[in-house]
Amino acid sequence: MKMFFRVIFIIGLIFAMIGVAVYLLDRRIATVLERAPSENVDYIAAKHFTFTDQSSLRGWEEKLLARKKTNYTVTQFKGKNCIKAESDSSASGLITKLKLPYDENTFISWDWFVERFPDKKAPEVLNEKKEFDFAGQFYVIFYSRFFLKNKAIQYVWANNLPVGTYDRSPFIGNVKIYVLESGPADDWKHEERNLRKDFKLLFGEEPEEDVDAIGFMTDSDSTNSTAVTYYADPVLGVMDLSGEGKQPEKKREGSTFSNKFLSILSGKNRRHEK
Numbered sequence: 001m002k003m004f005f006r007v008i009f010i011i012g013l014i015f016a017m018i019g020v021a022v023y024l025l026d027r028r029i030a031t032v033l034e035r036a037p038s039e040n041v042d043y044i045a046a047k048h049f050t051f052t053d054q055s056s057l058r059g060w061e062e063k064l065l066a067r068k069k070t071n072y073t074v075t076q077f078k079g080k081n082c083i084k085a086e087s088d089s090s091a092s093g094l095i096t097k098l099k100l101p102y103d104e105n106t107f108i109s110w111d112w113f114v115e116r117f118p119d120k121k122a123p124e125v126l127n128e129k130k131e132f133d134f135a136g137q138f139y140v141i142f143y144s145r146f147f148l149k150n151k152a153i154q155y156v157w158a159n160n161l162p163v164g165t166y167d168r169s170p171f172i173g174n175v176k177i178y179v180l181e182s183g184p185a186d187d188w189k190h191e192e193r194n195l196r197k198d199f200k201l202l203f204g205e206e207p208e209e210d211v212d213a214i215g216f217m218t219d220s221d222s223t224n225s226t227a228v229t230y231y232a233d234p235v236l237g238v239m240d241l242s243g244e245g246k247q248p249e250k251k252r253e254g255s256t257f258s259n260k261f262l263s264i265l266s267g268k269n270r271r272h273e274k
Contacts, residue, residue: 045237046100051081059096066091066221075230078188080111082232085218087118087135089225093217095139098236100211105239108214109192111232112136113185117159119225124159126167126177134158135227136181137217138234140195143209150174150212153198155191157181157229166202176202188232194239211236 050056051074062069068090075084083094100106118133136157144150154169154177161179169175178198181189199207214234220227 044239045235047098047236049096049234051083051232057083057094060094061096062092062094063215064092065217065219068092068221070218077230078113080188080230080232082111082230083216085216085227085229085231087218087220087227089221091133091217091219091221093137093139093215093219095141095213095215097213098211100236102207102210103238104196106195106211106237107192107239108140108195108211108234108236109190110138110216110234111188111190112138112157112181113188113230114157114181115228115230116226117184118220118223118227120159120223124161126156126161126165126179127170129170129222131222132170133220133222133225133227135218135220136229136231137219138191138231139213139215139217140211141213141215142199142207143212151199151203151207151209152176153178153195153202155180155193157189159183178202188230 054074056074057072062072066089068088069092070085070087070090072094073084073086075082077084114135117135118131120131120133122131124131134156138155139152140155141150141152152175154175156177156179158165158179159182161182163179163182165179167177169177180191180193195211196207199205214236216231216234218227218229
């Protein structure tokens with residue numbers, strides 16, 4: 001039964017992406033040049049998401065992965081405009097489709113803060129389906145000509161796993177899970193990730209395809225508990241190591257959004273799994 005609903009979920013995403021592809025045929029995401037602060041390098045942002053009111057969620061699609069949806073609302077918290085994710089035995093995520101041509105210095109950054117962790121009874125692991133809940137999850141999904149071969153990095157804020165722990169998803173091998181934060185924090189945590197380096201570490205090979213989508217999720221359905229996390233200021237772009245500034249270069253002719261399909265958000269569809 002779980003496999004049936006997982007297949008239905010994937011098929012549904014395929015048809016959703018076909019609709020988006022028709023609309024976005026030959027249309028490129030506009031590049032807005034802006035610099036993000038860093039002590040060592042400059043960042044050229046291709047896309048910067050800000051959450052000022054509920055209309056900021058236009059362009060983000062919610063994907064239901066259990067009986068109940070996680071509640072996502074725009075708010076202010078600890079001095080930042082952000083998304084508050086409240087999960088009550090629920091699992092759903094927000095994703096947005098975009099195109100960021102591959103560059104060896106492609107980066108993603110964001111801020112997040114976990115207020116409440118899901119209540120796990122067993123020791124926390126990454127590669128088992130039981131109690132597979134994380135308060136904070138951020139996804140980067142890469143293009144594939146064949147939807148079942150999409151690769152994705154799932155960054156997580158764990159309850160108590162060591163930072164730097166990584167493993168394959170227990171639901172699909174093309175998703176790699178990487179622990180960036182662990183346990184309670186007093187304030188926002190800021191992440192800046194070089195996607196080439198992370199991809200090579202997790203998959204053992206160089207990335208060759210563009211970023212197709214990003215997303216985030218807070219879930220607690222597998223533990224039948226609650227979780228609360230805040231997300232702010234996702235930025236995608238290219239690290240400018242020269243200090244002169246540049247725009248991401250187009251990877252190849254004909255690599256349009258029209259033939260891209262988002263195959264998974266987290267690799268699990270647990271609707272009716274309880």
